[in-house]
Amino acid sequence: MIVPCESNVRLGVNLDHVMTIRQARGTVYPDFEQAIVAAERAGADGITMHLREDRRHIQDEDVYLARRIMRTSMNLEMAATDEMRDIALEVRPQNCCIVPEKRMELTTERGLDVITHQARIRDLVSALSEADIAVSLFIEPDAKMVDAAARTGAPVIELHTGVYADAAGNSQENELNRIRAAAGHAASLGLVVNAGHGLHCGNVLEIARIENMHELNIGHSIVADALFVGLEEAIRRMKTAMREGS
Numbered sequence: 001m002i003v004p005c006e007s008n009v010r011l012g013v014n015l016d017h018v019m020t021i022r023q024a025r026g027t028v029y030p031d032f033e034q035a036i037v038a039a040e041r042a043g044a045d046g047i048t049m050h051l052r053e054d055r056r057h058i059q060d061e062d063v064y065l066a067r068r069i070m071r072t073s074m075n076l077e078m079a080a081t082d083e084m085r086d087i088a089l090e091v092r093p094q095n096c097c098i099v100p101e102k103r104m105e106l107t108t109e110r111g112l113d114v115i116t117h118q119a120r121i122r123d124l125v126s127a128l129s130e131a132d133i134a135v136s137l138f139i140e141p142d143a144k145m146v147d148a149a150a151r152t153g154a155p156v157i158e159l160h161t162g163v164y165a166d167a168a169g170n171s172q173e174n175e176l177n178r179i180r181a182a183a184g185h186a187a188s189l190g191l192v193v194n195a196g197h198g199l200h201c202g203n204v205l206e207i208a209r210i211e212n213m214h215e216l217n218i219g220h221s222i223v224a225d226a227l228f229v230g231l232e233e234a235i236r237r238m239k240t241a242m243r244e245g246s
Contacts, residue, residue: 009208010045011239012075012196014219018231019057032062033069035231040072042232043239046095048217050077051084053101060087067091075217077138080117080124089131096128097158097217099138111140111160114148122152129153136194141175141182150189157186158194158217161207165198172203180210187212201225201241208242216242 018035022028036047047070049058066074074093078084079101088096098121100112114121114137125135136156139145149157159182164175183193192214195207200221208216218238225234 009213009242010215011043011235011242012046012048012194012215012217013039013044013222013235014048014050014077014196014217015039015223016048016050016057017220017223018226019059019062023057023059033065036066036070038231039235040070042235044072044235045215046073046075048075048077048097048219050099051087053079053081053083063087063091063093067093075136080112080121085124085127088128088133092131093133095134095136095156097136097138097156098124098154110162111142111145112138114139114145114152118148118152121154125152125154129155136192141179143182143185146182146186146189146191150186150191154191156192156194156214158196159183159186160197161195161199162197164207165200165203176206179207183210183212201237204238204241205243205245 015035018030019032022030039047047066049066051058051063063076073095075095075097076088076093077097077099078088080098098112100110128135134156135154136158137149137154138158138160139149141159146157159179161179164172164179167175186193193212194215194217195213196217199207199216199218222234222238
């Protein structure tokens with residue numbers, strides 16, 4: 001018997017791949033405003049969007065529109081570049097998540113190397129924090145990377161769950177233990193702990209049950225499920241899976 005998750009973990013819904021459909025044909029639909037309104041109506045605690053360097057899905061105008069109309073909180077995923085810093089400082093989202101980015105990758109493949117780029121990231125965190133933007137760093141579930149994140153002054157980390165999501169059996173359990181350990185270590189340093197990448201209704205419960213977990217940011221699987229059940233129902237099912245499993 002699966003024991004329901006008693007924690008009140010937030011769900012940030014990433015709408016990037018709704019816009020992937022729009023960009024594939026260069027149409028004006030699906031409508032981003034409609035997607036935001038539907039997600040919030042279904043119970044999304046926040047909306048995540050990644051403004052990538054190549055603008056493959058989210059466009060600049062989408063970010064400005066979202067900031068105007070959203071009733072929940074906006075989480076802008078961005079690379080650690082001057083261009084993205086300037087956009088964030090103009091838009092002023094409630095949250096920014098700094099992620100690594102490569103032009104040829106299909107999706108974010110790994111966590112940010114905070115150790116190597118600590119000085120640059122510290123400066124970016126400082127600039128965004130001065131604008132009252134809560135900054136998170138998307139990192140691997142590794143104690144040394146958590147320590148480096150804390151040294152930048154970022155108040156939040158987002159643990160990369162992609163390896164966990166792709167694993168099975170003992171390998172998945174080992175990765176789950178890594179995530180648990182990293183979350184516990186981060187909490188001991190006073191960091192807020194989020195997580196995301198590759199999560200779906202069938203694997204999200206154990207991540208949602210981790211002590212100190214604050215928020216999960218999930219997009220691709222929700223949009224995929226929405227093809228069959230609609231966006232609002234897909235979000236409701238994810239929130240149920242975060243509490244009870246699937």
